[in-house]
Amino acid sequence: MSVSGAVLRRTRYNDMTARHKEWVLGYAMLVPAFFFIVGLIAYPAAWAMYLSFTDKVIGQPEKFVGFQNYVWLTQWPNFGGMIWNTLLLAVVGVALKAFVGMTMALALNEQFVGRTVIRALLFLPWTVPAFVAGLIWRWMYDDQNGLFNWALMGMGLIGEPISWLGTTTWAMPAVMSVVIWKGFPFFAIAYLAGMQAIPSEQYEAAEVDGASAWQRFLYITLPGLRHVMLITCMLSLIWTANTFDLVFIMTRGGPSNATEVFTMLIYEQGIRNGRIGEASTAAMMAMPVFAGLIIILTRYLQDKDEERA
Amino acid sequence: MQGTLEAPAHSRSLLGSSRGRTKRIVVYATIIFYLFVVLLPLYWMVRSSIAENDQMYGTTIEFFPKKFTLAQFDAAINKWKFGLFLSNSVAVGLVTTILTTVMATLAAYSLVRLRFPGRAALARSVLFVYLIPGGLLFIPLFMIMQRLGLLNSQLALVVSYQTFAIPFCTWMLIGYFKGIPPEMEEAAQIDGASRLQSMFLVLLPMAAPGLVAAAVFTFTLAWNEFLFALVFITSESFRTLPVGLAGLIRGDIYLWGPMMAGSVLAAVPVMVLYTLANRMLVQGLAAGAVKG
Numbered sequence: 001m002s003v004s005g006a007v008l009r010r011t012r013y014n015d016m017t018a019r020h021k022e023w024v025l026g027y028a029m030l031v032p033a034f035f036f037i038v039g040l041i042a043y044p045a046a047w048a049m050y051l052s053f054t055d056k057v058i059g060q061p062e063k064f065v066g067f068q069n070y071v072w073l074t075q076w077p078n079f080g081g082m083i084w085n086t087l088l089l090a091v092v093g094v095a096l097k098a099f100v101g102m103t104m105a106l107a108l109n110e111q112f113v114g115r116t117v118i119r120a121l122l123f124l125p126w127t128v129p130a131f132v133a134g135l136i137w138r139w140m141y142d143d144q145n146g147l148f149n150w151a152l153m154g155m156g157l158i159g160e161p162i163s164w165l166g167t168t169t170w171a172m173p174a175v176m177s178v179v180i181w182k183g184f185p186f187f188a189i190a191y192l193a194g195m196q197a198i199p200s201e202q203y204e205a206a207e208v209d210g211a212s213a214w215q216r217f218l219y220i221t222l223p224g225l226r227h228v229m230l231i232t233c234m235l236s237l238i239w240t241a242n243t244f245d246l247v248f249i250m251t252r253g254g255p256s257n258a259t260e261v262f263t264m265l266i267y268e269q270g271i272r273n274g275r276i277g278e279a280s281t282a283a284m285m286a287m288p289v290f291a292g293l294i295i296i297l298t299r300y301l302q303d304k305d306e307e308r309a
Numbered sequence: 310m311q312g313t314l315e316a317p318a319h320s321r322s323l324l325g326s327s328r329g330r331t332k333r334i335v336v337y338a339t340i341i342f343y344l345f346v347v348l349l350p351l352y353w354m355v356r357s358s359i360a361e362n363d364q365m366y367g368t369t370i371e372f373f374p375k376k377f378t379l380a381q382f383d384a385a386i387n388k389w390k391f392g393l394f395l396s397n398s399v400a401v402g403l404v405t406t407i408l409t410t411v412m413a414t415l416a417a418y419s420l421v422r423l424r425f426p427g428r429a430a431l432a433r434s435v436l437f438v439y440l441i442p443g444g445l446l447f448i449p450l451f452m453i454m455q456r457l458g459l460l461n462s463q464l465a466l467v468v469s470y471q472t473f474a475i476p477f478c479t480w481m482l483i484g485y486f487k488g489i490p491p492e493m494e495e496a497a498q499i500d501g502a503s504r505l506q507s508m509f510l511v512l513l514p515m516a517a518p519g520l521v522a523a524a525v526f527t528f529t530l531a532w533n534e535f536l537f538a539l540v541f542i543t544s545e546s547f548r549t550l551p552v553g554l555a556g557l558i559r560g561d562i563y564l565w566g567p568m569m570a571g572s573v574l575a576a577v578p579v580m581v582l583y584t585l586a587n588r589m590l591v592q593g594l595a596a597g598a599v600k601g
Contacts, residue, residue: 019424025504026423030431033416033479036471037438044449045441051449058455100343107339110332118340120584122347127583129533131551132576136354138558139565145366147353181350213332235440242442245535249555263444263536270448271540283445294440302433 045287051280058274069281078257086261088172090241093179094233097240100180101187101232106217108188109195119192126185134249137178141165141250168258171251175259178246183239187232194228195221234297238290262286354576357569358382366563381566382574389564391571393546394553398532398575401466401549405531408467409474410524416475417482418508422491432483439476443536446472454541465541466549470531477530478523485519486512522586529579550575 052069056062073079108119125133140147141164149161164170198220206216222229244263247253253260253268262282270279356374357365358381364374385391420432450469451460459465493515494507502510513520535551542548548556554571557564 022423022504023425026419026425026428029415029419029423032412033475034431036412036468036475037434040450040453040469040472041438041441041446044446044453047452048445048449051452103339104343107336107343110336112333112336112340118344122340122343123584124351124580125347127580128351128576129529129551129579131533131535131555132354132572133350135554135558135568135572136350139357139569140350140353142565145370145563145565147349150370181346185347238440238442242444244444245551248535248539249558263442266444266448267536267540271451276448276452279448283448287445290440290442290445294437297440298433298437301436 048280048283051276052284054277056276056280058276062277065277069278070285073278073281073285078260081257082260082262082265085172085257085259086241089176089179089243089259089261090237093176093183093240094236096176096180097183097187097236098229098233100184102191104184104188105191105195106221108192123185123189125182126189128182130182130245131249133178133182134246137174137181138165138250141174165251166255168255171255171258175247175250178250179240179243182246183236186236190228190232191225194225198224231297231301234293234300238293238297241290354569354572357565358573359570360566362566365566381570385567385570385574389557389567389571390545390553391550391567391574394548394550394571395574397463397547397553398550401463401470402528402531404463404467405470405474406524406528409471409478409527410520412471413475413478413482413523413527414513414520416479417486418512420479421483421486422494422508422512423504435476435479435483439473439480441472443473447536447540450537451540460541461543461547463542463547466531466534466538469537469541470534474527474530478527481523481526482516482519485516485523489515525582525586529582532575532579 051062053064053066054062055065055068104122108115108122112118128136143149143161143163143166146161146164148164149158152158153161162170164174202220202224203216206220211219241261242263243261244267247259247261247264248267251259253264266279266282269275269282356372359377359379360374361376361378361380363369364371364376416435420428420435447469450472454460454465454469459468489512494511497507497511498504533551534549535555538549538552542552545553545556550571554568554575557568557571
């Protein structure tokens with residue numbers, strides 16, 4: 001009895017020190033990564049909040065101005081337009097990416113000759129760097145020598161070249177076409193993987209019951225894909241609302257602010273005009289929206305992850 | 310691993326078998342349409358990179374040019390400093406990748422294999438931080454770089470790229486390490502190996518494919534990055550590819566030939582790497598999303 005008691009006590013003692021050792025090692029291994037995460041994300045975020053209440057201009061000391069920047073920004077003539085452009089690009093862009101991705105996944109889920117090769121080809125836009133996609137499309141949309149004007153005029157559909165990126169009517173659709181072209185394969189990949197995880201018995205049973213193809217899509221495929229759809233749409237919403245390189249390369253926010261999105265505004269104010277205070281304010285006003293999206297998505301992904309384990 | 314995206318041989322059809330022919334026509338038409346939309350811009354990039362100038366500008370444009378030239382590549386590399394941008398991009402990408410992979414490996418191991426208070430919250434914060442868009446951060450990062458005297462140096466890029474590279478790489482490795490059963494490492498520890506020995510000698514060799522994929526993706530993230538590279542670098546000699554190439558867009562002179570040649574050189578390595586490593590990423594994503 002006394003022997004086993006001593007052993008028990010010893011083990012417990014060893015457990016305790018082993019556990020504390022594990023704690024120390026665990027935290028120690030996180031130090032390098034979290035040094036950067038805190039130093040380059042948490043600290044700058046806090047600093048940006050402070051700067052948004054100052055009149056900071058590059059190269060000059062700042063002074064506290066309260067909510068002056070916030071008032072200035074909301075009264076800025078193009079404030080509504082900028083929010084509208086960002087929302088339009090993000091919401092319509094994501095909806096179209098999801099739609100196109102879904103149709104492509106449905107087609108790729110069928111049997112046909114050369115499927116593996118064709119699938120790899122269809123996923124290529126996802127692998128193209130965004131700046132390259134922006135350059136290619138800007139070149140195709142070029143008003144003097146671009147492919148689109150050349151083809152449309154050659155076919156006699158238009159009489160004279162259209163300035164796609166230079167008119168307020170066409171600039172946003174042109175930018176959005178690139179966003180969709182580059183982004184939809186991500187949706188297609190995810191949806192295809194999701195479709196193949198749906199048990200085929202469900203489809204067989206539905207077919208026996210006489211469900212039409214549309215009904216099977218509506219009552220089996222769509223519900224089976226709801227997690228994938230939610231995750232891809234939210235991820236893409238965050239990314240698309242934050243588009244910078246495509247807009248910068250194709251239009252720089254123009255013509256007359258027709259494609260001005262919030263990242264362009266921050267860049268123009270903060271870097272071009274050196275007005276750090278106002279730029280930080282724009283970032284701060286976008287922060288709650290992104291934080292909300294990210295918190296929901298992170299929770300959701302984490303829950304899924306724990307269910308899996 | 311490889312088979313997850315393949316449909317099983319007895320793959321059911323979503324569109325029904327009764328009207329097989331109509332369905333097949335719709336499927337083929339959809340595929341052909343998407344192939345056209347996807348490949349047209351890529352074809353136009355390649356075509357423009359090897360076409361002669363008189364087939365690019367003016368009235369003599371030909372969709373399939375009859376003559377090819379390497380003059381655009383020559384101009385991109387020798388006249389427009391493409392070689393310089395390329396070497397800058399490679400340097401920044403490699404240093405970023407090495408730094409990130411080391412730190413992320415340590416962090417992911419800790420978050421997956423070790424038990425300590427706050428572990429779950431820290432693991433969640435990794436994903437949270439990865440999703441914070443760079444557009445919100447670049448102004449204060451600019452101020453930090455200025456204060457540290459790093460503006461206009463490649464160090465500014467290596468340091469700022471950690472903001473997305475570390476969380477991304479850690480998140481990917483967490484998923485990968487979780488998929489490897491811990492029994493082998495436990496056996497090694499019973500045989501007297503230390504924690505770190507079991508990690509370096511047992512886990513990491515088994516996780517090699519995941520490490521390679523994480524490193525590849527980290528490299529491509531750095532390679533493609535535009536915003537920080539635009540803002541933190543002001544002199545041409547430190548520019549990386551994305552900003553260097555975009556800088557060739559000039560109002561009155563047409564440089565689309567060299568720009569498309571540069572685009573080919575910038576895009577092809579990344580596209581090959583991505584296509585090879587893509588399965589890993591999709592699997593991680595799909596595993597979390599689909600099996601819920």
